[in-house]
Amino acid sequence: MPLLKVRNVTKRFGGLVAVDDISFEIRHGETMAIVGPNGAGKTTMFNLINGVFLADEGQMIFEDVDVTHFPSYRRAHLGIGRTFQIPRPFASATVRENIAIGGMFGAAGSEVNVDEALEMADHYIELIGLTPHRDKPAGGLTPIEKKMVEIARALAMKPRLLLMDEAMAGMNPTDIDKMVEFLKDIRDKEGIAIVAMVEHIMRAVAGLAERVLVMHQGAKLVDEPTQEALSDPKVIEVYLGKPAEEFHA
Amino acid sequence: MMRHLQKYSPILPVLLAYGVLLGIGLAYPGKWQLIAQLAFYCALGQAFNLFMGMTGYVDFGYVAFLGVGTYGMAVSIYFLYDKGLGIGLIFIGLALAAVFSTGLSLAVGAVALRLRGAYFAIATIGVNEGFRYFVEGARIWNGADGMIFSRHLRKAVGRETAMTLSTQWADILVFGVAVLAAILTLVYMRNKVGYALTALREDEDAAKVMGINVTKFKIIAFITSAVLAGLLGASAWALKLTYVYPEDVFEIHYTVEAIIIVLLGGAGTLLGPIVGALIYGASKYFLAIVLPGFQLLIFAPIIIVIIVLFPEGTVGILKKKIRGTALEKFII
Structure with a gap:
């Protein structure tokens, strides 16, 4: 049984069809990348999965529960976590409080009290290497640190599906490799399925994802294992441009 | 147990x-x-x-909760004075104040809490005026003629007790409301409610994605704050003055004072409102003695300067200064 089933989902904004009749599945514990050029509908797809937007048509089943009409906080309780492209930590709260908030209200929220959540937070702070900044307000951190806090906060929610919006944008290759290793480690240890949205960092896609869903103008172009997707002529044409030899020919 | 108590230091x-x-x-x-x-x-x-500081929502109609609370106490004394309830009238009055303010906060909240930021502020700005005209126009509880119930209070509890009630106990009840408000604020801060409110104050959409039912927590804070206002109106206005006129109690001036006090002291802090109230109350009092009639003219620019220079308020700045010291455990 898949973790998430997306069936014929469509989302329109006025006359614009941002997501057009898309179907796919996410399996337990897999890593998948949603890629596509700017405007392909990736962000809308993400917002549909975690309930920031509700679908106009179609259905979404998360572990046997029809979540199509669930608001985002109820999807979070079921185990859908998310990070934002531009990190959005709660600026006045400390790093520790930020991460604890994830634990308190996420999928494990109903069984976790404030003290337990704060203790849990320490574990994740160590994991992301921010122990020296534990009691500082998150608003004062560097962008990369904020990004790490956001990932830790999402992990503290104990999600079974983690949606990562451009987690590696703006990073240098060394940091990307580190982040890929970090995420793979999380996936293996905690059994979380990770769906990463990536616009143009193929290094991250190739390193992290087992499977790639390529979107183009709101529709699904291909949904294949990573290597095949990246060498698929359709993908290359709409997304990566024409192969170099065609220019030289 | 020790650790548990320390949280509340x-x-x-x-x-x-x-x-x-x-x-x-x-x-x-x-x-x-x-x-x-x-x-x-x-x-x-x-x-x-408790509402504005913790959620970041500014309720311009806040004084309406004090107003309906005042009416709660007034109604109890005015209509029930001859039922032989004695001092029980006061408790019924406080209970009615709580019920009225809860009712109004649910009605206002159901509409206005769907709006965000400035839109919420605009939506609430008419609440006190609207309620005042409603009371006057519909002639509820004597409409614009108000209710004068000093005689009723004397008949119910006797001259001596009535005197002590309005000259002393009314003020002591105000202290009680202040302490209750402080305790509730701290209890919220130390529990999930407080963390949820911090999250939604900083970023409401991100809070939802974290699993926070933002509407629920906003309503909790809104009702709590409204009930405290109702109790305050019942004691500081109704019981102390033993009369109520709609144009006195639905007066936006008090909402503005509340906003100034919270900003001066530090929104969202526990100690801030006390510091803000003391600065505001004392300077208002002394300016009125030194320069009678001009106090507001002088006060306005002072407040603007303070709020522009110190947006975190007095306690907000103090908190930064004492970070890492032993005082940190006591001043929040």
């Missing part, structure tokens, strides 16, 4: 402040009115902060 400076204030009032009866006024501002700021 920031209540100590609050209780100390109120204790000192009350002590001064009892020791110098000539200053009792000033102390009572300061206590009113403390309670107003503390109750208002």
Whole structure:
């Protein structure tokens, strides 16, 4: 049984069809990348999965529960976590409080009290290497640190599906490799399925994802294992441009 | 157990402040009115902060909750004075104040809490005026003629008790409301409610994605703050003055004072409203003596300067200064 089933989902904004009749599945514990050029509908797809937007048509089943009409906080309780492209930590709260908030209200929220959540937070702070900044307000951190806090906060929610919006944008290759290793480690240890949205960092896609869903103008172009997707002529044409030899020919 | 109690240690400076204030009032009866006024501002700021400070939503119609609370106490004394309830009237009055303010906060909240930021502020700005015209126009509880119930109170509890109730106990009840508001604020801060409110104040959409049912927590804070305002109106206005006129109690001026107090002291802090109330109340009092008639003219620019220079308020700055010291455990 898949973790998430997306069936014929469509989302329109006025006359614009941002997501057009898309179907796919996410399996337990897999890593998948949603890629596509700017405007392909990736962000809308993400917002549909975690309930920031509700679908106009179609259905979404998360572990046997029809979540199509669930608001985002109820999807979070079921185990859908998310990070934002531009990190959005709660600026006045400390790093520790930020991460604890994830634990308190996420999928494990109903069984976790404030003290337990704060203790849990320490574990994740160590994991992301921010122990020296534990009691500082998150608003004062560097962008990369904020990004790490956001990932830790999402992990503290104990999600079974983690949606990562451009987690590696703006990073240098060394940091990307580190982040890929970090995420793979999380996936293996905690059994979380990770769906990463990536616009143009193929290094991250190739390193992290087992499977790639390529979107183009709101529709699904291909949904294949990573290597095949990246060498698929359709993908290359709409997304990566024409192969170099065609220019030289 | 020890650790559990330590979490609540920031209540100590609050209780100390109120204790000192009350002590001064009892020791110098000539200053009792000033102390009572300061206590009113403390309670107003503390109750208002519980919603505005913790959620970041500014409710311009806040005084309406004090207004309906005042009517709660008035209705109890005016209509039930001959039922032989004695001092029980006061408790019924407080209960009615709580019920009225809860009812109004649910009605306002159901509509206005769907809106965000400035839109919420605009939506609430008409609540007190609207309610005032509703009471006057529909001639509810004597409409614009108000209710004068000093006679009723005397008949119900006797001349002596009535006197003590409105000259002393009304003010002591105000202290009680202030302490209750402070305790509730701290309890919220130390529990999930407080973390949820911090999250939604900083970023409401991100809070939802974290699994926070933002509407639920906003309503909790809104009702709590409204009930405290209702109790404050019932004691500081109804019981103390023993009359109520709609144009006096639905007066936006008090909402503005509440906003100033919270901003001066530090929105979202526990000690802030007390510091803000003392600064505001004391300077208002002394400016009125030194330059009678000009106090508002002088006060306005002072407030603007303070709020522009210190947007975090007095306690907000203090908190930064003491970070990492032992005081951190007590001042929040």
